[in-house]
Amino acid sequence: MSHSSRTRRIAGCTLVVIALGAGVTACSSDDGNPLSATPYDAAEHISFNGPTKAGKKADPDKPLEITSEGSEGRITDVTAVDAAGRHVSGELSADGGRWHSTSPLAADAHYTVRVSTEDEDGAPGRRVVTFDTGKPRTQKRLAVTFGPEAGKYGVGQPITADLSQPVKDKAQRAIVERGLKVDSNIVVEGSWHWVDDKKLHYRPKEYWPANATLQVRSNLDGIKISDRLWGGTAKPLKITTGDKIVAIADGASHHMTVFKNDKEINTLPITMGKPGFETRNGVKVVIGKEYFVRMRGTTVGIADGTSESYDLPVYYATRVTWSGEYVHAAPWSVGDQGSANVSHGCVGMNTSNASWFYETVRPGDIVQVVNSYGKTMEPFGNGFGDWNVEWANWRKGSALVTGSPEGPDETERVRLQPQTV
Template sequence: MSTSPRTRTVVSCTLLVAALGAGVTACGSDGNPLADKPYDAADQISFTGPTGAGKKADPDKPLEVAAQGDGRITDVTAVDATGRYVAGELAADGSRWHSTSPLAANAHYTVRISTEDEDGAPGRKTLVFDTSMPTTTKRLDVTFGPDAGAYGVGQPITAKLNHAVKDKAQRAIVERALRVDSMPAVQGSWYWVDDKELHYRPKEYWPVHTTVQVHSNLDGIRINDRLWGGSAKPLKITIGDRIEAVTDASSHHMTVYKNGAVINEIPVTTGKPGYETRNGVKVVLEKQSFVRMRGTTVGIAEGSSDSYDLPVYYATRVTWSGEYVHAAPWSVGSQGYENVSHGCTGMNTSNAEWFFDTIHPGDIVKVVNSNGDPMEPFGNGFGDWNVDWKKWRTGSALTNGKPEGPAPEDALRLQPTTV
């Protein structure tokens, strides 16, 4: 005797759904083999602990779907309300599917199961459930920088964490969730500066007029038994023209470029012997129309021959330790001829005013042919561009030791995004 369509449907969706170690049987009562009827998790999933409406599942336990009777599973998708999919593995014979990536905490999930019976008749089932947030864990919150706004082509993106992450595998979980999307798209990577801070930069400077959007998918993701992903405010910045100021300390001149074309050449003075200006690429941190500069702030004893206490105007800061490009009317006679400063780059007042009005945070200030130390990569401003790309990739928990180019699971990181 032939099997009726209704009987085939019952066989095809006779499934055991085990979420967080608890089993449940779910099947549609509709005779249509393509029926897709959602069920309330409170009725369909048993939890570890008390059951009932409003109870939530433990995200530490895997999600499993198993076929019963003569049916087989053909496809399972599990996605949370933010669009994050749960990776899973389906047995070759279609008897069982289980999740291979952790569920998020405090999330709402929709699971869609496709099946077929021994005659190939299809069936579908949708289940929904919520996961809990463990009460004994800490939340890893992320703060992105800089502030929203317009910046130069050298501006790195920063991510500061409120808890340290030391383990490489756990760092990979965090890093994969921190997304940087740009238009146009660029190749870039995060670098772990320390256990609580990451920097992101492209392989080359940002293209001019790029829009960059940064967000985190970490919320609710399990990092370890005691640490779960927390909140992060998204960030949007725009990139302006490519402004680069290159100072040759040996010739005592600065050349300023805009999008590759020279727009000014300025006589300057840089650090004298014992106070040489740092070599390398620096990124403009901030601009201050007036700064009181004192030698005591950089370790020069008050009253010594090198001591100073000066009002300084049109000051463009490039290191946190006190290196600026600024007006230095007291050294005009040396500008273009010799280096007499304590490490800053000095110029006359009119040139300093022009520079101050032209330059922006994120623009590039580069010093060459100085006898000073190299600019520090981190900790004294943004020396990120002094790290070559190959070494930069070693600072990533995802790309360290891997060939150039993204891993397959990270390929979407380089896709253009409409912003």
């Protein structure tokens, strides 16, 4: 085929139309070449539905649509990405005649769309178009705050996302959830779980890998969530995990066994909650360490002057619930450690062992209580009991899982108080 005949064939073979529902400014084309050294121009011209008056921008509420007109060519691929690197998902018809977006465009963004085509002889074509979207009609934005703070944590540390506005509708929750990204340099299966209308937690199916790097970000900025709510900004988060530290506190044997990277490194005599003050069973996550805490029975409703009242200085206190459950030094109960449960709910040990434990663990490490007569640790609201939710039920808390409920019930928040000894 001569150059002139190819030119004639191409000029009439493909018309690409991008329908955005509004005029677009600053449109341009680029005959870049990802497929061939001499790609042909895939369209004689590009047109947009709606006004093309200078200063007009595309409506981000409208889907992006690209069609190929003419029988001699078809679309083979479309890539649409904004200046922040966010890709627009889309579907291409089986005959290559139409591509349309399936994820929303961001407001107030600059997009580059690359359309690849193929003529009847299999020769590749290319067309690149840029456009801007307008600002949302409302200024109500959904800000996201990720937690915990940047740093190194244990393998049990969940990721949290606090929203500035409540999101109740499941379809809107799905938009939010798709925009919240958690990446690990070691691949794991994980999921977000809606704790309530304004909070999500993310955890993997099993504990995080040891010595991993986790990066959390939001792609919601400028994305429409509802008619009155658009995605806002969020500061990205980077944390790392340390060694895998898991401590198993056994209420029957009255000992705690500590494992590092699945190898036992210490066994410590302990005492746990006595009848009426039983230590909670289940998996708990270390949420803080306090060298000194003054613990008073009045914080858990024990009146001064009664047989159960106490007011004690406590050292090497490793916190596992907001309501005041710790692993700490309890020199007053050394005679019962390893043989009986006599505390008001905490895990007590001698001062030397408590100091060793305090120096060994960090926030995010695991303390698992077994064989206590206490209730199971709450999943939310009193620290991180996330790991007490079976994986199948955890996944049901995601808005992206078929058959999941509209969202879990609101969880009562527990006030931060020193509590048990």
